[in-house]
Amino acid sequence: MTDTPFRFPSDDELMAGPNALEEPSEEIDDAAVDDADGVPTSARVEIVVPEIPEGYTAGFACLVGRPNAGKSTLTNAMVGQKVAIMSDRPQTTRHNVRGVVHRETSQLVLVDTPGLHRPKTLLGKRLNDLVRETLLDVDVIAFCLPADEKVGPGDRYIARDLAELRKPVVGVVTKTDTVSREALAAQLLAVDALGDWADIVPVSAKRHEQVDVLEEVLIGYLPPSPPLYPTGEITDEPQAVMIGELVREAALEGVRDELPHSLAVVVDEVLDPAKDSASSAVKGRGQRLQVRVSVVVERDSQKAIIIGKGGSRLKEIGVNARKGIEKLLGRKVYLDLHVRTAKDWQSDPKALAKLGF
Ligand SMILES: Nc1nc2c(ncn2[C@@H]2O[C@H](COP(=O)(O)OP(=O)(O)OP(=O)(O)O)[C@@H](O)[C@H]2O)c(=O)[nH]1
Numbered sequence: 001m002t003d004t005p006f007r008f009p010s011d012d013e014l015m016a017g018p019n020a021l022e023e024p025s026e027e028i029d030d031a032a033v034d035d036a037d038g039v040p041t042s043a044r045v046e047i048v049v050p051e052i053p054e055g056y057t058a059g060f061a062c063l064v065g066r067p068n069a070g071k072s073t074l075t076n077a078m079v080g081q082k083v084a085i086m087s088d089r090p091q092t093t094r095h096n097v098r099g100v101v102h103r104e105t106s107q108l109v110l111v112d113t114p115g116l117h118r119p120k121t122l123l124g125k126r127l128n129d130l131v132r133e134t135l136l137d138v139d140v141i142a143f144c145l146p147a148d149e150k151v152g153p154g155d156r157y158i159a160r161d162l163a164e165l166r167k168p169v170v171g172v173v174t175k176t177d178t179v180s181r182e183a184l185a186a187q188l189l190a191v192d193a194l195g196d197w198a199d200i201v202p203v204s205a206k207r208h209e210q211v212d213v214l215e216e217v218l219i220g221y222l223p224p225s226p227p228l229y230p231t232g233e234i235t236d237e238p239q240a241v242m243i244g245e246l247v248r249e250a251a252l253e254g255v256r257d258e259l260p261h262s263l264a265v266v267v268d269e270v271l272d273p274a275k276d277s278a279s280s281a282v283k284g285r286g287q288r289l290q291v292r293v294s295v296v297v298e299r300d301s302q303k304a305i306i307i308g309k310g311g312s313r314l315k316e317i318g319v320n321a322r323k324g325i326e327k328l329l330g331r332k333v334y335l336d337l338h339v340r341t342a343k344d345w346q347s348d349p350k351a352l353a354k355l356g357f
């Protein structure tokens, strides 16, 4: 049998039907028969299993916990770069964010999830469902509980859920820099009493204390596997999603009550003068990447708050978001923000779908 290198069919060949590339085989010639077992080589299906480097492990660890427990901050600390936005407002994370920790002999894929909470809206329910689904597919779970808040009914509820999964769960006491040694010892005991944990690790993402210890513990639960991501790739978040998230992070700053929940962001357009020079829209702004983003709220009264007196708040959001986007992309950006209202979008299935939930 001759070894013809694999090639992609041309459009014409593809158009001619699914078998257009195959020559009708009349008979199997001698060369196609393997003498050892008499099975024609051409009838074999070759399955290519990627080789696992000796001793290499790779897999997924999911960070779960109540809103504001410090999951995203910890994810970023482990990855060593910002892949997830952070804020002290509830429901900051609204989708799974993957961040990759590369080590010599392993690859730890962290899945940062939205905070588990008692849902008040359809969005809240969807976010909880997403987390529960994600938990089924990971190798180990990091259950995050902040050191500075008493273990409460919300944590007990999550603990019961996790127990049913029969997966290794590491209890992670976060924000240890915020409490005294005594208070931390008491919290570690309280977390220990909450369930049957594979390990308990106290960490401070802010001070970068014990972050590497937690990494080691999580890596210990990964199976032998070839790398899952190319070397150096720290996330698979699309660029437009990260841009939108940075705008939402800036918009969350300083808003209170229900407004953080009501905020959503849509990236309407990203134009690169280097590639989209034909578009008249890019003229006159130099080589800056041009980004148009809509900040979505639920009511007109909220729109007024986000815009601020004479547009002052919106301007501030724009300046802060632009700094983050320029840092992420390593280039100058022109950011154009618009605010619009989508009435009660958090509870409207159609609006949710439009916003990607
Ligand atoms: N002092 C201190 N604050 C922290 C630490 N980790 C997180 N925080 C703060 O806690 C708040 C919440 O952090 P996030 O990482 O956004 O929390 P989260 O669990 O991802 O929240 P959701 O996405 O809403 O579920 C932010 O204001 C962080 O700055 C820490 O190690 N020390």
Ligand SMILES: [Mg+2]
Binding pocket: 071, 072, 073, 084, 085, 086, 092, 093, 112, 113, 114, 115
């Ligand atoms: Mg988060």
